[in-house]
Amino acid sequence: MxxxxxxxxxxxxxGLVISPMGAAVADxxxxxxxxxxxxxxxxxxxxxxxxxxxxxxxxxxxxxxxxxxxxxxxxxxxxxxxxxxxxxxxxxxxxxxxxxxxxxxxxxxxxxxxxxxxxxxxxxxxxxxxxxxxxxxxxxxxxxxxxxxxxxxxxxxxxxxxxxxxxxxxxxxxxxxxxxxxxxxxxxxxNPGNPNSGGIKYTGPASGSAAAVLRFAYAQVGKPYIFGGTGPRGYDCSGLTQAAWRAAGVSLPRTTWQQWAWGARRKVEIKDLQPGDLIFSSGLGHVSIYAGNGQIVHAPQTGDVVKVVKLSAYGGTLVGAVRP
The missing domain is CATH 1.10.287 (Helix Hairpins)
Structure with missing residues (x-):
């Protein structure tokens, strides 16, 4: 998102493309x-x-x-x-x-x-x-x-x-x-990304299943966003969250909408986020994984790569989170 x-x-x-004096001005x-x-x-x-x-x-x-x-x-x-x-x-x-x-x-x-x-x-x-x-x-x-x-x-x-x-x-x-x-x-x-990227090491506060999720997600950093991608050479947003939680032994449905519906009884407030939680945008167009320390890991959009950014960098409205 x-x-x-x-x-x-x-x-x-x-800048404006301006033609010589007397000529018409281009759009x-x-x-x-x-x-x-x-x-x-x-x-x-x-x-x-x-x-x-x-x-x-x-x-x-x-x-x-x-x-x-x-x-x-x-x-x-x-x-x-x-x-x-x-x-x-x-x-x-x-x-x-x-x-x-x-x-x-x-x-x-x-x-x-x-x-x-x-x-x-x-x-x-x-x-x-x-x-x-x-x-x-x-x-x-x-x-x-x-x-x-x-x-x-x-x-x-x-x-x-x-x-x-x-x-x-x-x-x-x-x-x-x-x-x-x-x-x-x-x-x-x-940014075309690198399908063979080895990612980066996760050193955050997660433990248990969440740690396995984030180790996997961080290992994908640098790989390209691919619409419909479920790995291993690239992902879309829900493809990454599904693959990451699969690495921890949890089977999530495929799409953002399905993951939100699947977590109907597992919803948490944004203020109560813990590492591994799934964060959903308003309109359910995007999902990311909370990594702790105010950061998230996600597959943003075409022309970008799996990356770690600050949660505060999010420019839209968050609808909520799910804890698998």
């Missing part, structure tokens, strides 16, 4: 202050769009997993029905060889719901108990087959929809990133 978004020492002032380029203000707005918007992208990506993963599970169930049931159908056909052949009435069997075997025919044949005394049991099983599995197929088709359609949403959000993120990079270049503030 806004933690140390644009280094104050970085950039150059932009003024933005001043340093104006460029920074525009970048702040882009960063805020990008935070929210990236979180929507991450949310859509998570929904797509869930939808794909649901479809895969249902499709596997459908395939297994299809095999079961095929095996039972073979048994029913064998029964029909046996009945024919024994001189039984099999005129209605072909229709029953090929029917979607042969239950009514089965019931009629049983009442007519044409089926032994064993045969009736096999045919009932065939009927039951045949009915279930359609239900499982329909569930799988619904899950597939949902996955397709979620995929389209991901593509839509990805396109908007890329557009914003292009704008951000352009402004950062003007300001001389673009």
């Amino acid at each position: 806004r933690f140390g978004r644009v280094p104050m020492a970085a950039g150059i002032a932009f 003024p380029r933005p001043t340093l202050r104006q460029a920074k203000a525009k970048l702040e707005k882009l960063n805020d918007k990008a935070d929210k769009v990236v979180d929507r992208y991450n949310t859509a990506t998570e929904r797509l993963k869930d939808a794909k997993a649901s479809y895969a599970k249902l499709n596997d169930t459908y395939k297994r049931k299809l095999e079961t029905v095929a095996a039972l159908r073979t048994q029913v056909v064998d029964m029909a052949v046996n009945a024919y060889q024994l001189g039984g009435d099999v005129a209605s069997w072909p229709g029953m075997v090929g029917a979607d719901n042969p239950g009514d025919m089965l019931a009629g044949m049983a009442l007519a005394g044409q089926l032994s108990q064993e045969r009736a049991g096999k045919l009932a099983a065939f009927d039951r599995e045949n009915r279930g087959l359609k239900a499982e197929r329909d569930k799988a088709e619904t899950a597939l359609a949902k996955a397709d929809k979620e995929r389209d949403e991901v593509e839509k959000e990805r396109a908007e993120v890329r557009k914003l990133i292009t704008q951000q990079k352009k402004l950062l270049d003007r300001l001389g503030a673009y």
